Amino acid sequence: MEVLLAYDHPRWEEKELARGLREAGARVSMLNVARQPLSGSPGCVLVRPVSMYRAYYTSLYYSSTGSTTVNRPEVIRAAGDKVETLLLLSGRGIPVPRSMIALTGEAALAAGEAIGYPLVDKPPIGSWGRLVSLVRDPGAHRDIVEHRDMIPSPQLQVHIVQEVVEPVGVDVRCLYVFGEVPACMVRRAPRGEWRSNVARGAGVEPFSGGEAAELAARAGDAVGGGVVSVDILPGSGGMVVNEVNGVPEFRGLARASGLDIPGIIASAIVSWCRR
Amino acid sequence: MEVLLAYDHPRWEEKELARGLREAGARVSMLNVARQPLSGSPGCVLVRPVSMYRAYYTSLYYSSTGSTTVNRPEVIRAAGDKVETLLLLSGRGIPVPRSMIALTGEAALAAGEAIGYPLVDKPPIGSWGRLVSLVRDPGAHRDIVEHRDMIPSPQLQVHIVQEVVEPVGVDVRCLYVFGEVPACMVRRAPRGEWRSNVARGAGVEPFSGGEAAELAARAGDAVGGGVVSVDILPGSGGMVVNEVNGVPEFRGLARASGLDIPGIIASAIVSWCRR
Amino acid sequence: MEVLLAYDHPRWEEKELARGLREAGARVSMLNVARQPLSGSPGCVLVRPVSMYRAYYTSLYYSSTGSTTVNRPEVIRAAGDKVETLLLLSGRGIPVPRSMIALTGEAALAAGEAIGYPLVDKPPIGSWGRLVSLVRDPGAHRDIVEHRDMIPSPQLQVHIVQEVVEPVGVDVRCLYVFGEVPACMVRRAPRGEWRSNVARGAGVEPFSGGEAAELAARAGDAVGGGVVSVDILPGSGGMVVNEVNGVPEFRGLARASGLDIPGIIASAIVSWCRR
């Protein structure tokens, strides 16, 4: 069986997935989608570009031309677009932070009045917490809005305005693999940072799932399955699903859980592509 | 019956659609989505923001919260994202310009070598031909790519590299309304411009559909129906579908056809929402 | 005598200056520098584009080709670049807010630790307080820095990190005309805004100069003379000069002072160009 691993920046994850796929019996070829136009129809494609749109279009292209893709384009989009994630999850009754969708800076300031301060303002797209802002008052919100207005990306002009889920700086990340949740972990923001992204220096600890794993399973199903990670905030009022990642990093989770996460993912993908 | 008309910039189209909806028996309320966060669930929503992402999120929000939307979010996205349009159409066997999808500038230059010059390079999103470039040689392509790299919008880093369909400067635009094609027209680019957008000063003439109308019907079905316009290039090798617009302007078509286009659209929407 | 009034957006100020120049005996021709390349050498040029770089290059071009310009390019640059203003003023012993110059976001965060929070972070260029941010803590500073990093303008990557001069929301603006200070006013920020720009809704009151007028005269001399406005913060520790504007707006000052400000400026320019 042949698997094409499409990437742009080869991280630890991509190298380990290639190893895992080979160990699971697949022949692996690599495609750097940053260097060549998309072409061919390779049968089974593991979609791993870091950039969300590169991942989305890679998956859309190959699934439109007859290949099986992991993740499917619908999943990458539903996870990569935080507005869509929110609406899908809340439509399924999965708890999420109280949120408003504002299509301009002016609407975001109006949403701020309705939600109340402090609040979180974030754009629909972006990884590692980038541009996710903890806004303490209307003046600081205006400063953020003015800056955002200067970035000429239409999608970054959209604001998700959200309640702050206390306590900040801690979340639970679970991995979802075709309906199963093999591992979760707790992430704690480093000192002086409220965002608990591993890329920002968060510490990780093992965590045995329970309610979080169940929520992660429902969230993974809601965005369409495949292989995703789910970020859950353990709020004082109960757990809420914060975000879903359609091209998940999992180095921290491998470390925290002691499991061969890339091997688990790779085996599942080989089975999926063999169906 | 109540219809919410969601807009950002009220053009002639929005005013005429409001009139048409009222004449068709609806009570119309207006919502400027640029000023307030999205809220409520108004039953039937006519989605008319000029900005594609505003239109998409408006439709996604209201359809997720139980309203009937025209267009549905899938349609606005499938038409608004030219990569998705291309893949959907060619997947259905509808003729489109020969195209390659390149996820970086470097890949676009490689696509240029494969397609050959002159060629058209355009990003996946954008209206009125904005950033659609007619590129004569690899050097000019490199200049365009360098400029594009400086615009910090992830989606604008994606290039559709496309054959030039001769003759340039003329196309057929048809309106599609829930499976019907009530009118088409020919658009001719003004002197010194190769893009035939009415916003760029193109002249319009009536055109009785035939093959174009049939192609438009298939293209409208392919992107998911509703109310869209379809741009068709009358190439020397046969007609090809160039783009589909999910929040169509139709002032030029009303003038060219002599028909009450907003009335036709409004009646169809009222029937659709009543179902 | 002939005066060329170079503009891009004709505001009240430009119309009144044209009137004043005519009343002072000049023949006035108008040039919209947004529409045509710069050309000619008209003798005396009043430089009034709203955009700082348009004003600067207009003045640089005409002064390089032999015309007398008001303001001279050095003045427009020294006032328009807030780093240069700061360094010029403090080099002359004129009191300014305690400030650090940081050439990247990372350096700005280090400057924040040195200055202490709350602080003001602003880029070297910009009018009407745009992007001038009141930052309450290091986390909010990181949010601003991340946003700024996404704006692809090299000059906006530079941060002026500054103490907050209490009380916020009030300043004194004086007009400087070739060494004289004909009028000052007090500006008070509207409710819910700390920036006292008239364009942001600040209220204005007459103010008889005294110490402020003297500071304004020194600041105007320091940036090279001509016609500028000077913003002074009446801090609890004494007055400090905050900014200088090289293409000043003065509608608020005309209202507050009851003087014919455009007439005063126009007469001075005619005398200057006649020398």
Add this chain to the structure above:
Amino acid sequence: MEVLLAYDHPRWEEKELARGLREAGARVSMLNVARQPLSGSPGCVLVRPVSMYRAYYTSLYYSSTGSTTVNRPEVIRAAGDKVETLLLLSGRGIPVPRSMIALTGEAALAAGEAIGYPLVDKPPIGSWGRLVSLVRDPGAHRDIVEHRDMIPSPQLQVHIVQEVVEPVGVDVRCLYVFGEVPACMVRRAPRGEWRSNVARGAGVEPFSGGEAAELAARAGDAVGGGVVSVDILPGSGGMVVNEVNGVPEFRGLARASGLDIPGIIASAIVSWCRR
């Protein structure tokens, strides 16, 4: 004697300059201006950031606080801003390409009609030929202008519209050191590229100056002296000065000339700072 070498990205040039300064008897300390705010007054500063604005503000800061800087801020700005370079050179009677200054895209298209096609369109700032476009016709010019309009940097909205100096793809680069011109070289653009920047793969050959060296000396004087490189186009109608670089790279020149260029520069700086 102490010299502060201020840098952001340490290239071969910075390392060799540090070596040369030490060999010339200076104690060298290094400052990464990308990491810390500017501070202190170190006496003698060699200004070497790659980014023009970082270099400019570094020089402006240190020269305002009493240090001797190489280059002085006026030189870095006069060389870094290609509009200012052009006006300074032509004001001194030094031949330059026929050029127009256009402050908007619309003005650039009007300049294109006046200059005629093909032409060169470039912004006032930028290194290694970035955004310098060879434009074949008005349609291609419109494509470039539309792209430029999307980059939210005010200075990039300014266009220098210039005749093409034939033959393209070849220029002479000379180094200017405090009034002397120790070496020149010829650069030839690689195949498929018309820009002769070494960073773009240009080949270099030794060149003994003559007329070019004399032009370089006049151009270096015109921008204010110090250490700069001068790019000269050997046009069929005679040599013209194209650009001046205020923080010059010289690795190619060291290779082509066989001289110890960093040593030559370092000795001159030590002498200069000792004065």
